[in-house]
Every structure is written in C-alpha cells, then in structure tokens.
Amino acid sequence: MPRALATLTHREEVARGHYLLQLDCGEIARTAEPGQFVHLRVSGGTDPLLRRPFSVMLTRPGADEVQLLVRTVGRGTEIIAGHEAGTRYDLLGPLGNGWALPAAGAGDANVMLVAGGVGVAPLLFLADTLRMASPMPYVRALFGGATQEALVCWTEFASRCEEFTAVTEDGSAGEEGIVTDVLVPEIERDRPDLVCACGPDAMLAAVASICRDAEIDCQVSMEQWMGCGVGACLGCVVPARGGGYVRVCTEGPVFDTDEIDWERMPPR
Numbered sequence: 001m002p003r004a005l006a007t008l009t010h011r012e013e014v015a016r017g018h019y020l021l022q023l024d025c026g027e028i029a030r031t032a033e034p035g036q037f038v039h040l041r042v043s044g045g046t047d048p049l050l051r052r053p054f055s056v057m058l059t060r061p062g063a064d065e066v067q068l069l070v071r072t073v074g075r076g077t078e079i080i081a082g083h084e085a086g087t088r089y090d091l092l093g094p095l096g097n098g099w100a101l102p103a104a105g106a107g108d109a110n111v112m113l114v115a116g117g118v119g120v121a122p123l124l125f126l127a128d129t130l131r132m133a134s135p136m137p138y139v140r141a142l143f144g145g146a147t148q149e150a151l152v153c154w155t156e157f158a159s160r161c162e163e164f165t166a167v168t169e170d171g172s173a174g175e176e177g178i179v180t181d182v183l184v185p186e187i188e189r190d191r192p193d194l195v196c197a198c199g200p201d202a203m204l205a206a207v208a209s210i211c212r213d214a215e216i217d218c219q220v221s222m223e224q225w226m227g228c229g230v231g232a233c234l235g236c237v238v239p240a241r242g243g244g245y246v247r248v249c250t251e252g253p254v255f256d257t258d259e260i261d262w263e264r265m266p267p268r
C-alpha cells in the first residue's frame with residue numbers, strides 16, 4: 001500500500017472555511033493522476049480515528065508537492081484548518097481510479113467539466129492535465145456554488161479552460177441558477193464528447209441524467225464517506241447498475257455514470 005510522510009509547506013485560507021494545503025510528499029506527487037485521492041491521518045492520536053480522503057487538486061512533481069483544497073465540515077477538517085506549515089501527515093496515496101482521459105491523438109475532443117463547490121479540486125487537476133496534452137482537447141467548464149464565495153479557486157480553474165461559466169444560486173457571480181440549468185443549453189450549443197463532473201450527489205445524478213438523455217459519455221467523481229480507503233471495510237459503497245454495490249475507494253472515485261444505479265443512491 002503506497003504510504004508517505006508528508007510535510008505541510010503552506011496553508012492558506014482561500015475563502016471562508018476553505019483551505020489550500022501544499023504538501024511535500026515525494027513519490028505521491030510524482031505518481032498521482034487526475035481524479036485520484038489521498039487518505040490523510042489528521043492527527044498522531046485517535047481523535048479522529050479514521051483517515052480523511054481528499055482529491056489531489058494539483059501536483060508539482062518537480063518539487064514533489066501536491067495541493068489539496070479542504071472545506072471545513074466537521075472535526076477532522078477543523079483540525080486540519082488549524083495546522084501550521086511544518087505539520088507532518090501520514091498519507092496513503094495516490095488511491096483510486098482517476099478520470100479516463102480522451103484517447104491519445106483525440107486532439108479535437110470536446111470536453112465539458114462540471115464542478116460544484118469543492119468538487120472543483122479533481123477537475124482542476126484534470127483541466128491542467130488536458131491543457132498539457134498534445135494535441136490539446138477543447139475544454140469548457142461550468143462551476144456552480146451557492147454564492148460567489150463558494151466558487152473557490154475559480155481563477156485557477158478558469159485559466160486552464162477555453163471557456164468558463166460561473167453559476168451561482170443567488171446570482172452574485174456569473175449566471176443565476178444551478179449548473180444543470182446551464183448544462184442543457186451548453187450541450188445544445190456545442191455538443192461535448194465527454195462530460196466530467198464532481199460535486200454533491202444530487203448534482204451528479206442530474207448531470208448523469210442529462211448526459212444519458214443526450215447520449216453523451218459522462219464520468220463522475222464521487223465523494224462518499226470513507227473508512228479504510230483501500231477496499232476492506234465496505235464503508236464507501238454505492239449502488240451499482242444491474243445490482244450489488246461498488247466501492248468508491250477502489251473501483252472509483254471516478255465512475256462512468258452508467259456504472260451507478262442513481263435511483264438506489266441513499267439520500268444525504
């Protein structure tokens with residue numbers, strides 16, 4: 001199992017309750033692929049007992065660094081928010097299966113990225129990787145949040161895409177509404193070959209349904225609650241189309257939307 005001791009080199013509050021962490025973590029930075037995650041032990045003791053998963057948002061392989069975006073929602077993330085540069089973390093990673101990128105040579109691929117809130121993290125890494133591909137696909141992004149403040153790291157995201165549309169529920173930035181309101185006219189205007197999405201389950205279910213109706217390939221990165229992170233505890237399972245369950249930590253976190261039975265997804 002890949003494991004590393006990482007050092008926090010920089011921590012910055014980039015929006016209220018949202019922290020950008022830069023970690024020096026050697027091999028993990030050199031091997032992480034877009035859509036993979038790290039499983040981080042928050043403290044040296046037992047509070048909290050379980051590791052917490054975070055998507056890799058960017059890597060700087062030359063500097064052996066990864067960036068994570070952490071939104072504070074509970075005990076573990078509150079503890080992380082208080083950490084200073086120099087803090088050491090026990091990390092597992094990179095874990096899981098990332099995005100299936102357009103085939104090499106598919107330079108005219110048209111890719112639509114749909115992010116909700118901190119769902120931007122694995123999509124920013126994807127946009128960064130697609131921008132480096134040769135030939136380069138055409139990449140568009142929709143980024144939704146409740147307010148302008150929820151569009152964390154939007155400039156970094158927008159700068160890696162050919163077209164970028166912000167969508168806020170209160171209209172404080174970009175278009176007013178939710179991302180799925182904008183996705184439908186966008187795919188009618190310029191049909192993508194592939195849609196990649198990360199955000200709340202309800203958003204992913206809606207994106208999956210829109211893409212299924214339009215017969216467009218769609219991948220989603222799922223952020224379920226996790227225990228072990230390596231396939232042993234079944235704490236992260238989601239219903240699979242055709243019956244049974246799939247583990248988000250090992251079969252995912254990125255899935256083709258046809259693999260998931262959205263109707264059996266438990267409400268959160």
Ligand SMILES: Cc1cc2nc3c(=O)[nH]c(=O)nc-3n(C[C@H](O)[C@H](O)[C@H](O)COP(=O)(O)OP(=O)(O)OC[C@H]3O[C@@H](n4cnc5c(N)ncnc54)[C@H](O)[C@@H]3O)c2cc1C
Nearest residue numbers: 052053054055069070071074075076077121223224225253
């Ligand atoms: C593959 C993966 C990638 C992720 N990437 C990111 C990321 O890049 N940035 C980020 O901020 N978060 C990310 N998350 C979510 C993050 O792991 C959780 O928010 C975190 O573990 C919560 O820890 P906590 O101790 O602060 O909260 P807890 O005290 O454990 O829980 C507080 C509240 O948050 C809820 N919660 C816990 N885990 C999740 C979850 N996975 N999804 C939704 N609600 C949850 C709990 O039900 C509870 O209501 C990711 C999750 C997964 C599985």
Ligand code: FES
Nearest residue numbers: 227229233234249
């Ligand atoms: S978190 Fe334990 S099996 Fe996925």
